[in-house]
Amino acid sequence: MLLGSGCTVEIEQALGSRGKNPDFLVTQGDEQFVIEAIWTTQRVGDITHSVLTPSLIDAIDSVPSPDFFLSVLINKSGSVAPPLKRLKAGLTRWLADLDPDRVLADQDQHNVALPTHTWQETGWSISFQAIPRSPDRRGIPSSKTAVMYPEMAWLSGRSDLVFNAVKKKGKKYGELSLPFIVAVGHATPFPEDEDIEASLYGSAVEYTRPGSASTFSRLPDGYWTTPHNDGHGRVSGVLIANNPGPWNWAKKTPVLWQSPDPNSIKAPVLPTWATVQVADEQIERQSPAAPAHTAVRLTEQWPTGDPFPRHANGG
Incomplete structure (x- = not known):
């Protein structure tokens, strides 16, 4: 695809501050960028998101x-049970410092995101978002605290395959001083753009209050939006092809999900790539300038013929 787009490609050059060799150093005109490729696999029945247990x-x-409901999302599960007393103590201290009326005013007047707290201990990472209760619903003893939480990937729609693949490759080479793209072959039975969007930009949530317009926000659980991102801005974009295979090279359009991090070096876009970017927490999509088959030098209808031809002798 790179060669067919007029690029020059050098394999496994020593680049970056860690002295390792990413897959491709690509030159396009007077621009250079780096691509690192990875393949993911998900089987039907795999649980790809941590589950909130009854004790949690x-x-x-x-x-x-x-004064608040809590939206809860487990980013990572530990190998031992979490220390629940310390979790509860941390949540209590955080909530005690929040003013629900101030949070509502910040949202209405300045479109400020809801307060977020990430608790990490003994291998666990759990993110909480505080949702102000309406004034007439505050102080009700029987009201539950946790109101929004995923049970498993097939119900929540969230897949961590992309998040984990990009996290693994994104930190491998240190500082590159060039645009850096992680290319993901996303092998999954039910590929959904919403899953990729959540993995990279954060899960989308909409909040409604009686008598007020609904507000749209994102949880801080995406690759580029998690508060503990460990230099995730090094990755300029994530190039994804869902379930690529020899039979669909001519039809499969790669999509470049562009980094919203201001520290990222902007990556060039090849003509056969579609693009996605986030602006004001809304998704903007751009179609490719040319069809995929022009880059891989195949005809648009390749492969031709019957997929499983029968021979005259019945073999």
């Missing part, structure tokens, strides 16, 4: 929270 839900619901 009970612990969160027991936290005094007269």
Whole structure:
């Protein structure tokens, strides 16, 4: 694809501050960029998101929270049970410092994102977002604290395959001083753009209050939006092809998901790539300038003929 787009490609050049060799150093005209490729695999029945256990839900619901509901998302599960007393103590301190009226005013007047807290201990990482209760619903003892949480990937629609693949490759080479693209062959039974969007930009949520317009926000759980991003701005973009295979090279359009991080070096876009970027937390898409088959030097209808031809002898 790179060669067919008029690029020069050098294989495994020593680049970056860690002295390792990424897959491709690409030259296009007077521009250079780096591509590192990775393949992901998901099988039907794989659970790809950590699950909130009943003990965790009970612990969160027991936290005094007269003014806020909590949206809960497990980023990473530890190998041992989380210390629930310390989790509850941390949540209690965080919530005690929040003013629900101030949060509502910031949202209405300045479109400020809802307060977020990420708790990390013993291998666990759990993100919480505080949603102000309406004034007439505050201080009700029987009201639950946790109101939004995913149960498993097939229900929540969230897939961590892309997140984990990019995280693995994005930190491997250190500083490159060039645009850096991670190319992902995304092998999954049910590929959904919404899953990729959540993995890279954060899960989308909409909040509604009686008598007010709904507000749109994103949870800080995407590759480029997590508060503990460990230099994720080094990755300029993530190039994704869903379930690529020899039978669909001529029809498969790669999509470049562009980094919103201001520290990222902007990557060039080849004519056969579609693009996605986020602006004001909304997704903007751009179609490719040329069809995929022009870059891989195949006809648009390749392969031709019957997929499983029968011979005259029945073999």
